[in-house]
Amino acid sequence: DSLNLSVRCQIGENRSIPVKIENFSPLANIKLRPPGNLQLVSKTDNKYNLTWSLNISSHYLEGRREYQVWYRATHQSWEEATNVTIMQDQMWVEFETLSPNLKYEAAVRARPKASEFCNGVWSDWSKTILWRTHADSK
Numbered sequence: 001d002s003l004n005l006s007v008r009c010q011i012g013e014n015r016s017i018p019v020k021i022e023n024f025s026p027l028a029n030i031k032l033r034p035p036g037n038l039q040l041v042s043k044t045d046n047k048y049n050l051t052w053s054l055n056i057s058s059h060y061l062e063g064r065r066e067y068q069v070w071y072r073a074t075h076q077s078w079e080e081a082t083n084v085t086i087m088q089d090q091m092w093v094e095f096e097t098l099s100p101n102l103k104y105e106a107a108v109r110a111r112p113k114a115s116e117f118c119n120g121v122w123s124d125w126s127k128t129i130l131w132r133t134h135a136d137s138k
Contacts, residue, residue, distance in 0.1 A: 001026065030120030032057055035067070035091070035108040038129040045134050048095040052108050052126065064113045065089045068122065071106035073099065074130070087113075100136035105129065 006020040035052040042048055050069065057065070066089070072081035084093060098104060105128045112120040 027118040028120075030061075030112050030118055032061075032065070032110045032112070032120070032123040034124045034126045035110055036126060038106070038108065038126055040106075040129060040131050042134065043094075046096065046098065046100070048098065048131070048133070049092060050095065050106055050108075050129070051092045053091060054110060057110075061112050061118070063089045064115065064117065065110055066113050067091070067093075067108055067110050069093050069106060069108050070125065071095070071104060074103045074105055089113075098133050100133050103130060103132045105131075 002023045002025045004020075004022050005024050007018055009016050009018060032054065033056050036055050037051075037053045039051050040048055041051070052067075054065075067086040069084045069086065070081055071084075072078075086093060095104075107125040107128045109123045109125050111122045112118050114120075
């Protein structure tokens, strides 16, 4: 589906159309809400599983989303942070190489996978989750 959109303004007798968009396709311009409910589970001394959910997302997009996870130790700069793209519609990621006894933070964002069906942009980042890794057990 496509739409023709226009915004009209009227001040007194003057009428203008400041914005006009022709052939706007809503399915080509999807922006999901940020993921929420981030939870971290420690599986072993050095394995951590981060999960999240999408509070609102159309069932038409099930299996057609991808995610990006951003994480860093809190003492690291933004430039040193790691970004991991998850190409399948999987709402979890496992961390296995984190340093012991450090505080970490992570955030997640989502978007529909580009296809003939739809397209979109990255959502805003989720709220960050903070955690401390276990002390080295050696």
